[in-house]
Each structure stands twice: as C-alpha cells, then as structure tokens.
Amino acid sequence: MGSQRILAIDQGTTSTRAVMFDAAGKPLATSQKPLPQIYPADGWVEHDPEEIWRATLDVCRAVIADTGGPENIAAVGITNQRETSVVWNRRTGKPVMNAIVWQDRRGAPLCDSLRAAGHENRIRDKTGLLVDSYFSATKVRWILDNVPDARAAAVRGDLAFGTIDCFLLWRLTGGRVHATDATNAARTMLYDIHAGQWDDDLLALFDVPRALLPDVRDTAADFGTTDPALFGRALPVAALVGDQHGALVGQACFAPGMVKSTYGTGCFVLVNTGTKALPSHNRLLTTIAYRLNGETTYALEGSIFNAGTVIQWLRDSVKMIAHAADSERMAMALDNSESAGRVYFVPAFTGLGAPHWDPDARGAILGLTRDSGIGHIVRAGLESVCYQTNDLLTALRQDGITSLPALRVDGGMIANNWLLQFLADITQIPVERPVYTETTVLGAALLAGLGCGLFASVTDIQAAWRLDFRAMPRMDEKRRAGLLSGWQDAVSRVMR
Numbered sequence: 001m002g003s004q005r006i007l008a009i010d011q012g013t014t015s016t017r018a019v020m021f022d023a024a025g026k027p028l029a030t031s032q033k034p035l036p037q038i039y040p041a042d043g044w045v046e047h048d049p050e051e052i053w054r055a056t057l058d059v060c061r062a063v064i065a066d067t068g069g070p071e072n073i074a075a076v077g078i079t080n081q082r083e084t085s086v087v088w089n090r091r092t093g094k095p096v097m098n099a100i101v102w103q104d105r106r107g108a109p110l111c112d113s114l115r116a117a118g119h120e121n122r123i124r125d126k127t128g129l130l131v132d133s134y135f136s137a138t139k140v141r142w143i144l145d146n147v148p149d150a151r152a153a154a155v156r157g158d159l160a161f162g163t164i165d166c167f168l169l170w171r172l173t174g175g176r177v178h179a180t181d182a183t184n185a186a187r188t189m190l191y192d193i194h195a196g197q198w199d200d201d202l203l204a205l206f207d208v209p210r211a212l213l214p215d216v217r218d219t220a221a222d223f224g225t226t227d228p229a230l231f232g233r234a235l236p237v238a239a240l241v242g243d244q245h246g247a248l249v250g251q252a253c254f255a256p257g258m259v260k261s262t263y264g265t266g267c268f269v270l271v272n273t274g275t276k277a278l279p280s281h282n283r284l285l286t287t288i289a290y291r292l293n294g295e296t297t298y299a300l301e302g303s304i305f306n307a308g309t310v311i312q313w314l315r316d317s318v319k320m321i322a323h324a325a326d327s328e329r330m331a332m333a334l335d336n337s338e339s340a341g342r343v344y345f346v347p348a349f350t351g352l353g354a355p356h357w358d359p360d361a362r363g364a365i366l367g368l369t370r371d372s373g374i375g376h377i378v379r380a381g382l383e384s385v386c387y388q389t390n391d392l393l394t395a396l397r398q399d400g401i402t403s404l405p406a407l408r409v410d411g412g413m414i415a416n417n418w419l420l421q422f423l424a425d426i427t428q429i430p431v432e433r434p435v436y437t438e439t440t441v442l443g444a445a446l447l448a449g450l451g452c453g454l455f456a457s458v459t460d461i462q463a464a465w466r467l468d469f470r471a472m473p474r475m476d477e478k479r480r481a482g483l484l485s486g487w488q489d490a491v492s493r494v495m496r
Contacts, residue, residue: 004074005067006448007235009056010441011080011164012243013101013265014308016055019438020063021445023074023454025464027436031062038098043105043350046098049086052164053171060231070231075238076172077448079246079440080164082187085139087150087161087212093175096147096159099167100139103265103305103350107138108359119205126192126199128277128286130357134303136163137189137206144208154209161212163187165240169223172237177224179215181240182291191216193288194277196296219245219290220451238451243440244268245290248299249447250439251408252465254458259396259404261389262440263411266353267307269392270299271401282395283355292450292458300399302354302392306347306363308412310381313349320374328416331379342483343367344490345380352495353388355395360496367486385413386423387487393427406430406470410439417469425475426483433469 005028010017017032033055038046064070083102088095100106111131114120120131129135140161144151153159162170166180185191185198190208192199198213217223223237241249244262248270251260256274261267270289277286277298289299311327314320321327344366346352351359365377393404407429413419414433424431436442446461455461 003072004454005072006445006454007060007063007073007076008441008445008448009060009076009078009168010243010438010444011052011056011078011168013081013103016052016059017441018056018059018063019441019445020067021442023449025442025446025461027438029063029066031059031066033059045101045104047084047101049088049095049099049167052099053168056168057230064231070233070235073235074454075236075448075452076226077239077241077444077451078165078168078237079241079243079444080168080184082163082184082242082244083134083136083139084164085136085143085161086164086167087140087143087147087154087159088167088170089153090158090160090175093171096150097143099164100142102134104139105133105350105359106142107133110138110141114205123189123202123205126194126202127189128186128193128279129189130283130285132357133359135187135189137202137208140208140212141206154212157211159212160214161208162214165242166214169237169240172226172230173224174227179217179223179240181217181219181221182288182296183219183242183245184240185216186288187242193286193296193298218292218294220292220447222451236452239444239447241290241444241447244270244301245288245299246443246447247410247440248272248289248443250441250443250465251410251434252462253408254462257401257403257405258408259401260408260410260439263307263385263409263413265308267304267385267389269302269389269396271396273298273300278399280395280399282398283357284392284395284399285354290447300396300401302395304385304388304392305350305353307385307388309349310345310347310384311413313347314378314381320378324412325415327378327382328418330375331382331418334375334379342486343372343376343380344486345377345384346490346494347381347384348494352491355391356491356495358495361494364490364494366490366493382416382419383422386419386426387484389423390426390484393429404429406432408432408434410434410437417471420469420471424471424473426480428473428480430473431471432467435466435468
C-alpha cells in the first residue's frame with residue numbers, strides 16, 4: 001500500500017488543479033492552471049469546457065511526470081465546481097455552447113415564474129433546494145431553449161448533460177461512461193434526494209428530457225477507467241464528489257454536528273446531519289453530504305456567493321491591494337476602536353445567498369467618512385466574509401444544530417490569521433485550520449482511496465486531518481453585538 005498513489009483532480013471556478021497523494025493522504029506533487037471567466041452579459045458567467053479539458057490534461061500529466069509515471073497510481077478522484085452545467089454531443093463529444101457557471105443568473109426569470117405558479121414547496125420537498133438559478137435545472141433549460149436545434153437533439157438522445165465532473169469523466173473514459181455521483185446530482189434541482197433518483201415530475205416541470213441525464217452512482221464507486229492513451233495506462237476512476245462535499249470529507253467531518261466552512265470564490269458552510277435529511281426553516285439547503293456503500297449521509301448547507309471574489313475585486317478591479325496577502329497587513333494596521341469609524345462592505349456582486357436569497361441585491365460600501373481610507377475598505381471586505389458566515393451559523397442554530405464545537409475552515413482565504421481571529425470573535429466558536437488546507441482535493445483523493453480499496457472505511461482516513469492553527473473567541477459581547485447590528489443595517493440597505 002505504501003507505494004500506491006492517488007491522482008486527484010480539482011476543477012474549480014477559477015482554476016484547474018491536480019494533486020498526487022500517497023496512500024496516507026500526503027501531497028507529493030501539485031500542478032495548477034487558472035481558468036478564465038467569461039461574462040457575456042450582466043449577471044451571466046460562462047466557462048469554456050474545452051479550456052477546462054485542456055487544463056485538466058496538462059495538470060494531470062504534469063503531476064504524473066513529477067512523481068515518476070503512472071505505474072503506481074491506484075485510482076483517480078475528481079472534485080468539481082458544482083451546478084455548472086455542460087451539454088454536449090454524444091457522438092462528437094463537443095459542447096453545444098460554453099458551460100453556464102453556478103454564479104450565472106440568466107435563469108432567474110424562470111425561477112420567478114415557478115415561484116409565482118406555486119411550485120416552490122414541491123421542488124424543495126424533493127430536492128432540499130430553494131428555487132434559484134444557482135442550480136443546474138434552469139441552466140439546462142436555457143441551453144435547450146436557446147441553442148438552435150438543441151431541444152430536438154436532446155429528445156432524440158443525441159445530447160448529454162452533466163456537471164463538470166460528469167463532462168470530465170466522459171472525456172477521460174473516451175465517451176464510455178456518462179455518470180455522476182449523488183452529491184452532484186443533488187445540486188441539479190432535478191434529483192429527489194430522499195428517493196435517490198431523477199424525478200419525472202421535476203423533469204417535466206423544467207422540460208428536461210430524461211435522455212440527457214447521466215447515471216447516478218455512490219460518491220466512491222466504479223466510474224470506469226481512463227483512456228490509456230491519455231496518461232500512459234488505464235487508470236481507475238474511483239470517486240466523483242462536488243467540491244464542498246469533498247471539503248467536508250477532507251475536513252473529516254464524519255460525525256453529525258461537525259461543520260466546515262470553505263472560503264474560495266464563494267463561502268460554503270456544511271454541517272453533517274447524519275442519515276437524517278433535516279429540513280431548514282431559515283432558507284438553508286438540505287443536501288447530500290456523500291453516499292457510500294449505498295447509504296446516504298445528509299448535510300445542511302449555507303452558501304455565500306462572494307467571499308474570495310471580494311479580495312479579487314479589491315486587487316484586480318479597483319487596485320486597492322497588489323497581492324491578496326496585503327489585506328491581512330492592512331487590516332492589522334488599523335485602529336480597532338469604535339472611534340475609528342466603521343465601514344461595511346456588502347459584497348452582493350451577484351446577489352445575496354443564504355439566508356437572504358436575494359438575487360437582485362447588489363454590492364455596496366457604507367459608512368464612509370472623510371477619515372476612511374483604503375485600509376478601512378479592505379478590512380471591511382474581510383469582515384464581510386465573517387459576518388456572512390455568522391449569518392449562516394445563526395440560521396443553523398435556529399434549525400436545531402445547537403452544538404457547534406468548532407468551525408473547520410479551508411480554502412484560499414484562510415492563510416490570513418487576522419481573518420480567522422475576527423471569524424472566531426464574530427461567530428463565538430473556535431476556528432480550526434488544518435495543516436493541509438486544500439481539503440477539497442484531499443477529500444476527492446481519500447474518497448478515491450475508499451473506492452479502490454486502499455481504505456476500508458472512513459475511520460481509516462480520519463488521520464489525514466491534523467490541526468495547524470486554532471483561533472479562540474476573545475471579543476467582548478457588547479462590541480460584537482454592535483458590529484453585528486451595523487452589518488444587519490448594511491445588508492438591509494442593499495436588499496431589493
């Protein structure tokens with residue numbers, strides 16, 4: 001077992017990465033390529049699937065070469081940006097248009113009409129999801145309605161739909177396997193998470209032909225083998241998992257009540273609820289955490305649309321910082337007393353996610369005075385991520401998750417210790433950063449190890465998680481309450 005390796009692919013919103021792990025979950029080599037964003041219209045976001053495919057091949061080949069070749073690779077695991085939707089021709093393998101990204105809002109009018117027609121409760125009861133263009137169903141419907149001849153071809157069975165994991169699997173296996181896993185299927189708004197199957201009523205409601213859909217398998221399962229021409233030999237694909245679910249596994253949140261928060265492009269808080277699909281009364285999402293050996297584990301999820309995008313905007317759009325790391329230094333340099341003034345940044349670039357779910361809200365910076373400077377705006381951007389996380393945790397508590405012993409964090413933003421301390425202060429729970437922070441791709445690797453038999457159970461993979469840094473709450477309650485009151489006022493000003 002010691003010589004066996006696992007190749008994990010992490011196809012995210014802003015980059016495509018491959019990491020080679022050893023059998024103990026230790027990273028051996030990493031390769032990463034940025035993914036350009038395409039903005040055809042206001043609120044529309046697309047990716048080029050061919051660019052994703054080329055980057056996936058490049059990064060996989062790089063880490064295979066860096067670790068001595070493909071001979072000892074036991075399995076491949078794939079984790080992916082969820083909800084992002086691709087439709088392609090089954091014969092040629094070519095997409096009919098760009099992928100529509102999870103952030104895209106073009107499906108909002110359809111969602112409005114579905115709510116107005118009284119379908120929201122029926123959809124939520126089956127899928128655990130709110131009616132929102134965030135999910136895949138409206139994206140597929142838009143493609144079928146707007147790409148010439150797409151609907152007729154779909155009805156004939158000439159086209160295939162999939163989230164990014166499914167598209168990559170199709171390409172990796174040379175078109176032999178059209179499949180996804182339960183975590184990705186659960187995010188389409190077409191899948192009944194209780195019955196564990198595509199739902200005919202939902203397919204009819206969204207006018208999506210069943211012939212488009214992939215097979216749905218366990219998260220760790222037999223997904224076929226790669227075309228031997230791609231990497232030098234056929235490699236078993238043993239796991240597919242949506243990125244946030246991969247992070248839940250990578251953070252070893254296997255017991256009910258354990259919670260993780262990922263700070264990437266967006267922020268996603270998931271809490272394990274065990275074998276019970278717990279409904280939310282606070283506009284959180286009930287979803288599948290993972291499905292192993294035919295048994296489904298559920299989670300409650302809160303999604304924030306903009307987290308890392310705040311730092312990207314400060315750096316790339318308004319040039320307030322040169323590097324992401326500058327934000328920590330600037331926040332630490334400010335006077336934290338209330339007399340220094342308080343700026344609030346509500347980053348609703350693409351609307352507000354949970355618990356507000358207002359797609360029409362737009363971003364704002366409030367509380368500026370003559371004494372305000374760049375540092376105040378940068379700090380407010382960091383604080384906004386913490387305030388939004390606290391909104392999600394408050395909703396979880398109101399839904400009955402009363403015991404939150406710690407918040408395990410991952411993603412690109414968590415190298416910032418100032419951010420983690422403010423997060424602990426505002427949420428009033430310990431914040432824990434693991435030694436290996438890329439827990440999404442680690443989760444994909446560990447699940448692939450389960451799928452190929454390197455690990456017997458989740459107990460065998462818990463040791464891969466090790467603590468690096470813990471921030472304990474230390475802010476007094478009066479100051480915390482004042483800050484949160486100001487945040488709620490700021491949010492109310494951008495709601496439509």
